[in-house]
Amino acid sequence: xxPDIEAVAEQVFTALADPTRRAILAALAxxxxxxxxxxxxxxxxxxxxxxxxLALLAEAGLVTAEPGERRRIRYRLRSAPMQVxxxxxxxxxxxxxxxxxxxxxxxxxxxxxx
Amino acid sequence: xxxxxxIERTVQVAQPPVVVWAALTTAEGLSAWFGNTAxxxxxxxxxxxxxxxxxxxxxxxxxxxxxxxxxxxxWHIYGLPEDDPxxxxxxxxxxxxxxxTQLTVVETGFAQLPDDVYRxxxxxxxxxxxxxxxxxxxxxxxx
Numbered sequence: 564x565x566p567d568i569e570a571v572a573e574q575v576f577t578a579l580a581d582p583t584r585r586a587i588l589a590a591l592a593x594x595x596x597x598x599x600x601x602x603x604x605x606x607x608x609x610x611x612x613x614x615x616x617l618a619l620l621a622e623a624g625l626v627t628a629e630p631g632e633r634r635r636i637r638y639r640l641r642s643a644p645m646q647v648x649x650x651x652x653x654x655x656x657x658x659x660x661x662x663x664x665x666x667x668x669x670x671x672x673x674x675x676x677x
Numbered sequence: 678x679x680x681x682x683x684i685e686r687t688v689q690v691a692q693p694p695v696v697v698w699a700a701l702t703t704a705e706g707l708s709a710w711f712g713n714t715a716x717x718x719x720x721x722x723x724x725x726x727x728x729x730x731x732x733x734x735x736x737x738x739x740x741x742x743x744x745x746x747x748x749x750x751x752w753h754i755y756g757l758p759e760d761d762p763x764x765x766x767x768x769x770x771x772x773x774x775x776x777x778t779q780l781t782v783v784e785t786g787f788a789q790l791p792d793d794v795y796r797x798x799x800x801x802x803x804x805x806x807x808x809x810x811x812x813x814x815x816x817x818x819x820x
Contacts, residue, residue, distance in 0.1 A: 568788055569680040647790065650763065653754040654681040654787035662711055663688050663782065669710035670692045670700060 568647055574623040575648035583608055584616050588640060591626060596639040598631055682788035687781045694771040697778045698745035701769055725750060738764075746771055754787065763789065 578584045586606050591597060594605075599617055603610035617638050620626040625644055631637030690697060700706035707715035712727025718739065719725075725737040741749035749768040757763060765786040772779045
């Protein structure tokens with residue numbers, strides 16, 4: 564396992580722990596690339612606060628900055644780190660207890676609701 | 678290391694390995710405790726599928742068949758999109774234990790990263806819908 568997978572997942576979870584950053588990431592996921600000004604128009608957050616969080620997210624590699632119209636910086640969500648975090652959640656969401664309990668019940672001749 | 682790559686459970690059951698083997702590797706067995714319906718082509722490379730009344734399906738590819746000791750298959754990672762290529766490997770090992778069986782299930786591969794995801798996660802380049810849409814526009818413009 565590459566040693567930095569966990570670091571990537573950690574950055575995603577750190578980003579998602581903050582409600583403002585969640586709102587920004589959700590807006591970029593839902594509507595596509597946007598400038599800080601676009602986001603300020605859509606979210607109940609000041610442009611300054613949004614710019615600060617976008618800078619932090621860009622530093623962490625969760626969004627990327629690119630030239631937009633009228634020389635404004637546009638931010639785009641990077642999906643690859645999210646896909647790494649999804650794998651982490653996939654492991655936590657895997658439930659073997661229920662099927663193994665059902666297997667035991669089946670072998671013992673008991674019927675279990677599934 | 679906090680990233681879970683491997684999940685392992687061991688249970689003791691009262692039945693001998695041959696009985697447990699049938700529950701794990703036949704359509705009749707799997708549909709009795711795991712899926713609501715099941716099909717299985719029990720040979721390495723064979724396909725198996727389980728469905729649930731809620732509409733979920735699990736497509737498996739049989740990898741190891743060593744009756745009645747080892748049964749292994751790969752399937753897609755729970756919670757990821759259906760078309761995501763990442764898969765985990767599940768292996769059941771059956772060991773006789775007194776009159777019954779010690780059954781171990783190990784699922785590995787949660788921390789794997791295919792090359793393209795690895796590259797995208799770490800190299801700072803961006804790919805995505807927007808750039809693909811840009812390519813579509815360029816393609817249409819060129820036509």
